[in-house]
Amino acid sequence: MPTTIKVNLDLLLVQRKMSLTELSDQVGITLANLSILKRGKARAIRFSTLVAICEALECEPGDLLQLDRET
Amino acid sequence: MSTAAHNPLTRVVKRSLDIFRVLAITGLIAWPLLALFMSIGHHSEEETWGVDIGVFSGFFIDLTAFTADVTDSPGVRDPMISGKAVLNIDTSSPRALYLFTAILEVGGIAGLYVLIQLRALFTSLLGGISFAPENSGRIRKIGFVVIAWAVINPILQYIGGRAILAEYSLNIPGIQLIPAFDVNGMAIFIGVAMIVLAGVLKEAARMHEVQTLTI
Numbered sequence: 529m530p531t532t533i534k535v536n537l538d539l540l541l542v543q544r545k546m547s548l549t550e551l552s553d554q555v556g557i558t559l560a561n562l563s564i565l566k567r568g569k570a571r572a573i574r575f576s577t578l579v580a581i582c583e584a585l586e587c588e589p590g591d592l593l594q595l596d597r598e599t
Numbered sequence: 600m601s602t603a604a605h606n607p608l609t610r611v612v613k614r615s616l617d618i619f620r621v622l623a624i625t626g627l628i629a630w631p632l633l634a635l636f637m638s639i640g641h642h643s644e645e646e647t648w649g650v651d652i653g654v655f656s657g658f659f660i661d662l663t664a665f666t667a668d669v670t671d672s673p674g675v676r677d678p679m680i681s682g683k684a685v686l687n688i689d690t691s692s693p694r695a696l697y698l699f700t701a702i703l704e705v706g707g708i709a710g711l712y713v714l715i716q717l718r719a720l721f722t723s724l725l726g727g728i729s730f731a732p733e734n735s736g737r738i739r740k741i742g743f744v745v746i747a748w749a750v751i752n753p754i755l756q757y758i759g760g761r762a763i764l765a766e767y768s769l770n771i772p773g774i775q776l777i778p779a780f781d782v783n784g785m786a787i788f789i790g791v792a793m794i795v796l797a798g799v800l801k802e803a804a805r806m807h808e809v810q811t812l813t814i
Contacts, residue, residue, distance in 0.1 A: 561814045571812035 534596040537566045540585045555580040604727040613721040620718055623711045627704060634700040638693040651687040652699040654763050655756040657779035658682055664773025683779040688767055695763040702759045709748045716741050730807035735800040742793030749786035756780075 541548065548566065552559045557577060564570050578589050585592070662678040690696070716737045723734055760778035769776055 557814065564812060565814045569812060570814045571809050573814050577814050 532568075532596045534594045535565055535568055535570070536592055536594055537562070537581075540587055540592060541566075544585055546585070551581070551584055554584040557581075604725055609721060609724050613718065613725055616714060616718040616721060620711070620714045623707060623714055627707045627711060630703060630707075631700055634696050638696060651689055652695055652763065653685045653687055654699075654760045654767075655683065655779050655781070656686045656760050656764060657777045658684065658686075659775040659777070661773040661775075683781055686776065688763065690763070690767060692763070692766050695766060698759045698762055702755045705755060706748070706752065709744055713741050713744050716744075730800065730804040732801060732804045735797045735804055738800060739794055739797035742790045742797060744790075745793065746787055746790035749783045749790060753780050753782050 541551065548562050549559060551557075552562050555562075555577070557580070565573065573593075578592070581592060582589055658681065660680040662680060688695070720734055720737045723729075723731060728734070757778050757780045764776055764778055767776075
């Protein structure tokens, strides 16, 4: 398995007791795109998206993204 | 949705391809059956089939057979004229008819394959999918078929022409027919260009995927 970036969006949402729909409303990103991000299917993330999600979830980029090292 | 999907021309081309596909399938099925029925039902008292068989052939015309002294005409240095042309022969030979049918069928199958790929491409465009790896693959396949056809068709025409002309006697003094071999360089160039364009479209599809999956 190659090294990949793991998106901890589902974990952060559970910790904040927030639904994907609520996050979508707050950051102005479509539910479909957030779902792609949550499922780890995204190829890249814009800084503006990262800032908006981190502000909404009151977290740091490092909390959201994690390096999933090759095993 | 892409602009190609909203372009009325895309729909017109797609509908035209639908019609061409039906016509091609009908022709591919009907023509061999027709040829078979014609050869079975052919009676010896009839001189020909009544169907012209197009034979790509080379020709030599000796002008001296038509006029006494050609060299007197200004500018004419050689009384022999040569060239290549499709000769329509109304023959009664079943072998010639079968060969002609086989050559037509091979060409028809290649044409139908291109039509199917083009139709799938335009269906995809109408569905709003322009930059997709499948579309790149379709253009690549069409390119390969065009090249294959440009190479195979002259060989088939030569073999068929040789066999048909061997049974055909043209009793006109001064005119000699030979089977012709002519590779369509432009078709090969178009096929290669299509393969290159398919590569460009593949890269565009990859970039489009990255853009779509950038959140």
